[in-house]
Amino acid sequence: MANVILITGKLHPEAIEAFQKDSSLELIYKPDCKFDQFKTDLARAQVLVTRSETAIDRHLIDHAPELKIVARAAVGVGNIDLDYATEKGILVMNTPGKNTNSAAELTLGLILGMLRHIPESHNHMKQGGWDRHRFTGRELRGKKVGIVGLGNVGHRVAKFCRGFDAEVFAYDPYISPAVFQKNSVEQVKNLQELARRVDILTVHVPKNKETTGMVDGEVLGALGPEGYFVNAARGGVADEQELLKAIQEGVIAGAALDTFDNEPDPLGELVRHEKVWVSPHIGASTLEAQLAIGKTVVEQVKKALEGAVVDYHVNLPDIGVIDSPVIKSYSTLAEKLGSMVGQIIDFNPSHVRFKYRGDIAEMDNSLIKLSFMKGYASQVVDGFVSFVNASNEFDKLGIQCDEDADPDFSSYRSALKVQITGTGNQSLTIGGVVFENRHLRLTLVDDFYFEVEPRGHMILVENEDKPGVIGDIGHRLAGANINISSFNLARNTQGGKAMALLGIDSSLSLPQLKDIKAIKYVTKVKAIRL
Numbered sequence: 001m002a003n004v005i006l007i008t009g010k011l012h013p014e015a016i017e018a019f020q021k022d023s024s025l026e027l028i029y030k031p032d033c034k035f036d037q038f039k040t041d042l043a044r045a046q047v048l049v050t051r052s053e054t055a056i057d058r059h060l061i062d063h064a065p066e067l068k069i070v071a072r073a074a075v076g077v078g079n080i081d082l083d084y085a086t087e088k089g090i091l092v093m094n095t096p097g098k099n100t101n102s103a104a105e106l107t108l109g110l111i112l113g114m115l116r117h118i119p120e121s122h123n124h125m126k127q128g129g130w131d132r133h134r135f136t137g138r139e140l141r142g143k144k145v146g147i148v149g150l151g152n153v154g155h156r157v158a159k160f161c162r163g164f165d166a167e168v169f170a171y172d173p174y175i176s177p178a179v180f181q182k183n184s185v186e187q188v189k190n191l192q193e194l195a196r197r198v199d200i201l202t203v204h205v206p207k208n209k210e211t212t213g214m215v216d217g218e219v220l221g222a223l224g225p226e227g228y229f230v231n232a233a234r235g236g237v238a239d240e241q242e243l244l245k246a247i248q249e250g251v252i253a254g255a256a257l258d259t260f261d262n263e264p265d266p267l268g269e270l271v272r273h274e275k276v277w278v279s280p281h282i283g284a285s286t287l288e289a290q291l292a293i294g295k296t297v298v299e300q301v302k303k304a305l306e307g308a309v310v311d312y313h314v315n316l317p318d319i320g321v322i323d324s325p326v327i328k329s330y331s332t333l334a335e336k337l338g339s340m341v342g343q344i345i346d347f348n349p350s351h352v353r354f355k356y357r358g359d360i361a362e363m364d365n366s367l368i369k370l371s372f373m374k375g376y377a378s379q380v381v382d383g384f385v386s387f388v389n390a391s392n393e394f395d396k397l398g399i400q401c402d403e404d405a406d407p408d409f410s411s412y413r414s415a416l417k418v419q420i421t422g423t424g425n426q427s428l429t430i431g432g433v434v435f436e437n438r439h440l441r442l443t444l445v446d447d448f449y450f451e452v453e454p455r456g457h458m459i460l461v462e463n464e465d466k467p468g469v470i471g472d473i474g475h476r477l478a479g480a481n482i483n484i485s486s487f488n489l490a491r492n493t494q495g496g497k498a499m500a501l502l503g504i505d506s507s508l509s510l511p512q513l514k515d516i517k518a519i520k521y522v523t524k525v526k527a528i529r530l
């Protein structure tokens, strides 16, 4: 069945066309609509693509029971309830870097427009005026520009300002001094100090708890009556009431704003003030940026739907070495092992130990571990489990994990073994290997050794090692008209215990399962679907 993709923000036509052409998707394109206008579609959507108009809050997520992927067709994810999306296993991704230049150029446009009164002179002339002396402005050359947040947009703004022969200073506590040096920017250790030293203060930080209201009355006071403030990042980074007051009282000379607290209905007094130059959040609105964003969204959504790890994920745990075919194949195996454990385990696990052997012991195994968690939690947790929430679900189940690695292992090139223990002496061990990065094999269940492909419908039967049991199993399956596709048998000691792993062509009903359990000497039967 086709996945429903709902797009609630304006996307580049090439991206829309690419989604339309994809027969595995049902596209619903409702740009710039209010929640009520897309609510019904949302209830069916697996994928939601948005721009800043759509707040992905708890309310929206609660109306999206099928939602697996949110693609923010831009950078800022401040309008997304990431914690709740993560709890629900919804993958959130964005498109960093794709609108960087667009936002940086607009920032320069705002600065120059403000310093040279370009919008007012334009309006004046459109109204028939020719007063050349009314619009005498200031040059950017030789001014001191203070950048808050020297990330993608920040450092490009720095570069452009240097091109205008401005002096550039920046405050960003999260990057190394080397980045300041590389961008020929003088590092300033706090925001107040930066505001005090510069003529133009421009913010390029994400909006979060730490940055909301970071530009307050005191910072604006430090900027001073000759100083200008610029915000093409996020409304609310500057406290808008304090900003308005500072402008009204001449505490600063003016402000240029592309982003506002309450879009699309910003504070009217602020927008209308003659010392405030505004644009309606158009930082990313260039054909070039939208094309790059559109292409990225199409690629990323495709990858995510294929189950591949996407490049620009926002709420996945840190996963290393995702390009390694070895790690990828062992992750597929680990997910199957986790799923199998979830289906056969008879106790509540409290501890899981991952044992990496051979080549994989020297690699970053975070994806393998996460895959096992996903496989296991998908079986035991009510609700959707993905790479996004698998680790959280494991925590909620109260399962501790640790790892041990032995690169000198010699039996196979690589091998994965997982030991699960519960309270008391309960334990279950499962292991597997992958040949040529493609052939997955389950090699171990407790002390029984196999070489079984873990796929499709399977039955695990444990019994006392007595004659006749295998015949009985075959007989009862034949009676139920269930075809056996593979039969693998192992025993620990002669006359001890035996375990059979059978591949079957169709699923087993509960009465059929009970019927096999009733066979003499059979101690355990589990139906498995991988």
Ligand SMILES: NC(=O)C1=CN([C@@H]2O[C@H](COP(=O)(O)OP(=O)(O)OC[C@H]3O[C@@H](n4cnc5c(N)ncnc54)[C@H](O)[C@@H]3O)[C@@H](O)[C@H]2O)C=CC1
Pocket (backbone or CB within 6 Å): 075, 076, 077, 096, 097, 099, 100, 103, 148, 149, 150, 151, 152, 153, 154, 171, 172, 173, 174, 175, 204, 205, 206, 207, 210, 211, 232, 233, 234, 258, 259, 281, 282, 283, 284, 285
């Ligand atoms: N107006 C528009 O249409 C657009 C707005 N944006 C917004 O611009 C902002 C910057 O975007 P990017 O440069 O792409 O993001 P980025 O993630 O590359 O850079 C953000 C920088 O802010 C720094 N930072 C974080 N917290 C800070 C704090 N408390 N104090 C100082 N620095 C801090 C980070 O270390 C990082 O270097 C974001 O809010 C983004 O949403 C981006 C593109 C278009």
Ligand SMILES: O=C(O)C(=O)COP(=O)(O)O
Pocket (backbone or CB within 6 Å): 050, 051, 052, 053, 073, 074, 075, 076, 077, 099, 233, 281, 283, 284, 285
């Ligand atoms: O990238 C960002 O953070 C932006 O602000 C751009 O947002 P938009 O997609 O234009 O609504």
